[in-house]
Amino acid sequence: xxxxxxxxxxxxxxxxxxxxxxxxxxxxxxxxxxxxxxxxxxxxxxxxxxxxxxxxxxxxxxxxxxxxxxxxxxxxxxxxxxxxxxxxxxxxxxxxxxxxxxxxxxxxxxxxxxxxxxxxxxxxxxxxxxxxxxxxxxxxxxxxxxxxxxxxxxxxxxxxxxxxxxxxxxxxxxxxxxxxxxxxxxxxxxxxxxxxxxxxxxxxxxxxxxxxxxxxxxxxxxxxxxxxxxxxxxxxxxxxxxxxxxxxxxxxxxxxxxxxxxxxxxxxxxxxxxxxxxxxxxxxxxxxxxxxxxxxxxxxxxxxxxxxxxxxxxxxx
Numbered sequence: 001x002x003x004x005x006x007x008x009x010x011x012x013x014x015x016x017x018x019x020x021x022x023x024x025x026x027x028x029x030x031x032x033x034x035x036x037x038x039x040x041x042x043x044x045x046x047x048x049x050x051x052x053x054x055x056x057x058x059x060x061x062x063x064x065x066x067x068x069x070x071x072x073x074x075x076x077x078x079x080x081x082x083x084x085x086x087x088x089x090x091x092x093x094x095x096x097x098x099x100x101x102x103x104x105x106x107x108x109x110x111x112x113x114x115x116x117x118x119x120x121x122x123x124x125x126x127x128x129x130x131x132x133x134x135x136x137x138x139x140x141x142x143x144x145x146x147x148x149x150x151x152x153x154x155x156x157x158x159x160x161x162x163x164x165x166x167x168x169x170x171x172x173x174x175x176x177x178x179x180x181x182x183x184x185x186x187x188x189x190x191x192x193x194x195x196x197x198x199x200x201x202x203x204x205x206x207x208x209x210x211x212x213x214x215x216x217x218x219x220x221x222x223x224x225x226x227x228x229x230x231x232x233x234x235x236x237x238x239x240x241x242x243x244x245x246x247x248x249x250x251x252x253x254x255x256x257x258x259x260x261x262x263x264x265x266x267x268x269x270x271x272x273x274x275x276x277x278x279x280x281x282x283x284x285x286x287x288x289x290x291x292x293x294x295x296x297x298x299x300x301x302x303x304x305x306x307x308x309x310x311x312x313x314x315x316x317x
Contacts, residue, residue, distance in 0.1 A: 090130035149282025162290035172287030179279035227317030
């Protein structure tokens with residue numbers, strides 16, 4: 001009797017990966033997320049907590065930063081098959097600037113910068129999918145999903161670390177434009193309320209003004225009045241989560257379309273006018289080049305949806 005031989009895909013096995021210069025300085029969790037594409041984040045964090053992931057034979061935490069020459073033990077994890085369809089669709093974003101060290105894109109509103117919190121993928125995953133030969137692509141900072149505008153992506157580890165140091169030390173200038181509810185009074189105002197992160201009962205992240213929070217500094221300038229609304233500029237001197245949104249809302253001037261700190265009625269009104277996003281745009285970055293030190297000024301004009309709604313307010317306010 002002839003036997004039927006069933007062949008199966010080989011079971012995943014332990015791997016040992018040596019860290020090179022390009023991976024040095026990266027957190028172990030971020031390194032594994034790139035290395036083990038397709039593996040759920042929860043599985044990776046469970047493997048780290050359980051000691052299955054080791055560096056130089058020792059247990060580590062998820063925030064451990066890799067060093068050149070480290071040997072990482074990667075436990076057996078289910079990886080996508082080579083012939084599986086790509087999970088992350090590649091995408092091309094408007095490029096404002098690119099050289100050998102970094103890419104600056106004009107991110108559309110409604111697109112997350114990275115996967116997580118119910119989002120399967122974001123800008124960085126799609127950019128990596130569109131550039132499979134790129135050895136290194138990492139976010140240098142963050143923008144909220146509903147915020148449009150300038151986003152920095154490092155193409156070299158050295159550039160990423162330099163950008164992180166620059167932002168931590170307050171180097172460079174980040175400028176935004178926002179349409180707020182209310183008649184903004186002062187031509188220029190410094191907002192310095194400390195901000196504290198907290199979680200709602202459903203586990204959603206929020207930020208509020210609180211004396212126990214971290215120091216935060218936003219400079220608001222009036223650009224134009226539109227009756228019951230005002231277009232303002234916002235310069236970040238610190239980089240706290242939701243900083244501009246919370247500072248403006250706490251002062252009584254919530255951003256139009258803000259679903260966390262703004263008015264539902266205002267959001268519904270603008271949605272009926274065809275404006276279904278938050279009016280916050282990262283319009284200008286001033287910073288030295290992370291490798292050469294040359295001064296850079298990067299600009300992203302307001303998207304058409306924003307200019308159209310301003311034109312409407314100009315004629316109907």
